[in-house]
Amino acid sequence: MGKEKKGKKRLNKVQMAELLTSFFSQQPGETFSFKQIFRALKLTTHPAKMLAIDVMEEMAWDDFLAKVGESAYTLNTKGQVQEGVFLRKSNGKNSFLPDEGTPIFISERNSMAAFHGDRVRVQLLARRENHIKEGMVIEILQRKKDTFVGRLQVETDIAFLITQENLFVHDILIPKKALHGGKTDDRALVKITKWPDAQHKNLVGEVVDVLGQAGDNDVEMNTILAQYGLPYKYPKAVEEAAEKISSEITPQDFAEREDFRNVWTCTIDPRDAKDFDDALSLRKLESGLWEVGVHIADVSHYVKQGDIIDREAQKRATSIYLVDRTIPMLPERLCNFICSLRPNEEKLAYSAIFDLDDEANIHNFRVVHTIIKSNRRYAYEEAQQLLEDNGVVDGTGEPAPKLKKGETYKGEFADKIITLDRLAKLIRKERFKSGSVKFDSEELHFDIDETGKPTRAYFKRSKDANKLIEEFMLLANRYVAQSIGKVAKGKKAKTLPYRVHDNPDPQKFENLRQFTAKFGYKLKSSSTKGATARALNALMDEVEGKREAKVIQTIALRSMMKAKYTTHNIGHFGLAFDYYTHFTSPIRRYPDTMVHRLLTRYAAGGRSVNQDATEELCEHCSDMEQVAQNAERDSIKYKMVEFMGDHLGECYDAHISGIQSFGIYAEIDENHCEGMIPMRDLDDDYYEFDEKNYCLVGRRRHHIYQLGDPIRIKVARANLERKQLDFTLADDVEGSKLHPIGENKPTKSHAASNGKASAGSKGKSAKRGKSRHR
Template sequence: MLPIDIKERILGFINHIDYKIIKRNELADIFLENKSDIEEFNSILDELAANGELFINKKGKVGTLDLFSMKKGKYSSTKNGYGFVDVDGEDEGIFINEEDRNGAFDGDEIIVKVIKNSTPEKKAEAVIVKIIKRANHDVVGVFHQNTSFGFVIVDNKKFDMDIFIPKKYFSGAKNNDKVVCRIDIWPENGKKPEGRIIEVIGKKGDRYVEIDSIIKHHSLLEEFPKKVIDQLEDIPDYIGEEEINGRLDLRNEIIYTIDGADSKDFDDAVCVEIMENGNFKLGVHIADVTHYVTENSPLDREALKRATSVYLVDKVIPMLPPKLSNGICSLNPNVDRLTLSCIMEINPQNGKVINYDIVESVINSKARLTYTEVSDILENENKELSEKYEFLLENLKNAEKLALVLRNRRLKRGAIDFDFPESYIILDEEGIPIDISPYERRTSNKIIEEFMLLTNETISEHYHWMKIPFVYRVHEEPEEDKIIELKEYLNMLGYKMIFSRTGVRPKDLQKALNSIKDLDTKQSVGRVMLRTLRQARYSPESLGHFGLAAKYYSHFTSPIRRYPDLQIHRIIKEIINKKYNKKRFKHYEHLLAEVCNQSSIQERKAELAERDVDDYYKAVYMENKIGEKYLGHISSVTSFGIFVELPNGVEGLIRLQNIPEYFEYVEKSKTLVGKQSGKIYRLGQKLQVKVENVNVDLREIDFSLV
């Protein structure tokens, strides 16, 4: 019988610096005392090879991937057929020619053999030799029917092969239906993939069908399973007196919520007072979701699977069922609600937190305010609203003063404020987009933003120094070569970015942004900067947040819609109630890496789905604007054309072939230069454009120069 840790022993042996490639039977001779174990041993080798933890060549020789000049990574395809492999720990992707992809599709986990190493001028090149794991077995697309067979054209244009469907697997699908197709046979030797229809979504072009197709494409879950629904029956609609015992009772305090006009779930409520010593007292009260979502219950497992709520213009896919998210967990006005509070004393001169308490509490919100109402009171002294909320006026003015102090402190330490303009899409009763308007960040939005940022930092620093397993929101420093590339690019645009030998600081980027006076150019450069930075993620390690210039940062303030917040609430409550011990320490030490990974993955899925839905509605809206003229600005310049953004946030492409002169793309400055005229198109430049064409299926909008 083989030892329990045989896999670890094999991997340890072949990863040793002195290991030389040997045949599998020679490896068996080293590890096996009994020849009867040979079949099991070979099975383990095959399993390790299937997972990409080692490689076995055609001659049966075994070694690490490195010994065979191979690497494991994730394949990213392009619309043009070629792609790149992203390898963990390596900054640059490895180029894959179309003929060398060997049946791989976007997102597949693969093994490649490097055939050309990278040079300063060219990326490394490789051939895909093995597909370890397929990213998608189920895909969404349009079904096309022939007499004896059918095929599906996948919505995701990176999936560049039609899927053959035998007639017996049509499952009731008709021509031009949007469907979910399961792939049973992957392409090999020039053949197309083959599959079967497992769900008919509806007719292509129908608004609800198109939105459902996006939801299914991103594998987002809408319906809650029966076990979760059953658990809801045991959750009351009100707070019992026994649940309040032992909590800090804040029900008589002037506490209120400020959210969007269409919000239905309220995670956070606030209160701002001036203390006798002149300091601010800020109370941030967050819904105590973990009181109802107990660890490893059906509700908890489903919440982790989803990890985030998804907001799709006129539809929300919640992380928690509405009974919780809109009901007993939501801090609705004039009802008792259980909360977890962070109550901070803040110096009014420098915005530093002097003292704080983190406690279980109970509140009764005195008002449900909207961002517009609060901004109209504070900015415009709206008489009607000021009279309606007279009992809150002093509190709101305190909030405005405190938020300004906090914002100044944050910007002074160097936090980056990109302040990208957002737009919101307005639909009529039929779900047709009738307007796209810029979304303003007004005074009230900034108040809540500052209060939540401060609370998240305070919580994060407190538990960081306790040295316990925790969930952090991290944003690591950018890669040096990308920063140098950004600096050179800004220099070519005529702007300076100075940073020291020790590396770039957030304030270096902010200074460069502040030096750009034209708002459109500033926003476009900000987006280039953002692409230079790493992506924020969740991590069990406290690695700081570069963009916020914060040493410690966690997400604490939205447990109704984000699982990481819910997770750290559970840890915090165990500590408050003295239930945290060595056993729980080890439990979280083992658990949190997976929680962070799942939350980061689902967050990215949600972002992509939200973007796809926005792009769909923008294309539908602009479909009726063909021939109309607009003034926009250049948001991006590429080798194939110029992207122009309109004031409402809609972006369209002027294709290079439609510009009446030969233009050459200059990579370093990201500009297009006219060969004869010398005319230059660059970021931020104002252009008058006309809407030429809209392809709703591809969500593409074409402009022409006027």
């Protein structure tokens, strides 16, 4: 290729374009970083490199090249017609996300009335001078959904559905005969019966379900579920099928299983939980080793693949945990009674059994079907209090002190819990030493009254009792995955759904490195998983207790990839495990049930299942997990806005939790409720958005609002319809003070307070008390 020698005349723009055209044309399908291009073309001087970057930018503008990330290019081999997903924005700045490539702007006039999420075919338009690349929808290939939720507005001759997303250019019209009893201000689920065309711009719909009056707690929670296409009712036929399942443990069950009924066993769960899907057992073996049993509800014994209950569970893929209720994956009879590992009841389990020495080194491991009988049901708070009563100081990572001669631990079965805690802490220490990433998060919780109204907002951190359970669940999930996935060299592992977590996004990690450098921290980037994780942990340890700790942790979390289910194992970066799956929560996650069935099949000598079909199920479960999380977040937003609506005009200390071009997000320090200060309220200057440095910079006075900065806010507006909470900056006027939130107000556990919640619901705290890794 080209050479740049000392004393040789510099390449001009035309020559550089010819050089780059030849280079990319000879290697279609390959992606090259700036460094690779400079090396291949022997561009050694700064002016030559800058010229190359400028020319490549123009070539991408002209669609000869396609940009990949911030610093790489490839030859554009795509045609002028592409397929992908349409993304609608309420501000009209719609875009098209091709199957491969970067988003393309679609104006409203060229949208063909496509909706958010629709799969479309797009024709790229000729580039106008000084304009961004645009496209035009020429065909809608598949509608994302055909039902929408909103508030009815009934007039004399016609009715309308007003949606909360506010993404439609035209109204959804509903003929009077299609209202089916719906009235003004009712929340309703509407199915589209006529889509827009060249003659008619409006959508026409029919009410398929009236959810009830806007403002009612049950109606609003069901509206959130319906918005995401999630079930808010359980099919009667599925419940009837569950009622017919026998809970009897037969002589054949005893013959085929290991009997753990006489081994001390307990469950540790949130206080209001009813579906106990995991238990721990402990006994000292004659060899001197500790036997720890991780016992999991044997759902697959009762729910057979392909039956009516299994089909419904597969469709749901996960239980959904809103603030005040649980929408279970399985019918109540199974999740709260037959499968739930309740104390003093004989239960069928699928168990991961570990033999450990006093240093928590694992000597033996096996997976077996068992029968257990739990001796004690602990709430997390009870187990935590027992640990603290015996000298454990939460957060230090140190176990209870050893007993002196003649001493005993305080509390029933205290020695068992303390031993499990000590072993868990040794396992946890080794996990972090191996490169598992440390992220301790605080989560927003609510107490609510009988009507579903929040009376107190507060946040929780995971304590020793939570970590005890989490550690053994992680261990079981890891070793179960290893037992199938780790095979001799040259052999192929049988198909299994893995829980994988890819390396951090390189560009986001580089942004994190540059951002932390402004605070004086040195985050080393590395090409290996272990070194990257250790660098992150060193950073988290260094910033702990500092003012900037929260903001740095937030940006570090944003650099992480999302975990997902797949049959293609790449390991789990966050946990530093080469093999990891989900085995420990089949009551609330469908992939765990899949794993149970495959373990049973393979233990009996069965052949590997079809990988493509299993992968398709994995993708469905990953998608449903994300949808459920979005609904859960919306329920939190709703309760947060509802709660802070009682505190309008009050002032609080807060910190900046997000920066966008349209305003500042602030989180109240006291309770973690988050709202936005719109840009229109920052009227002391004209502010520019510095996306790279996460800040707003005043053009005249040069005042900077940066992520993590402490500020004082006043609660200005609370819009329940849109789940929006607005703050303004508060002046430090005389008499302005912090307002304790929820102080001296009656509270009631939300799981017990809502009689209309799904039977057996264990509330938001239940799910959030259990790590998603479990």
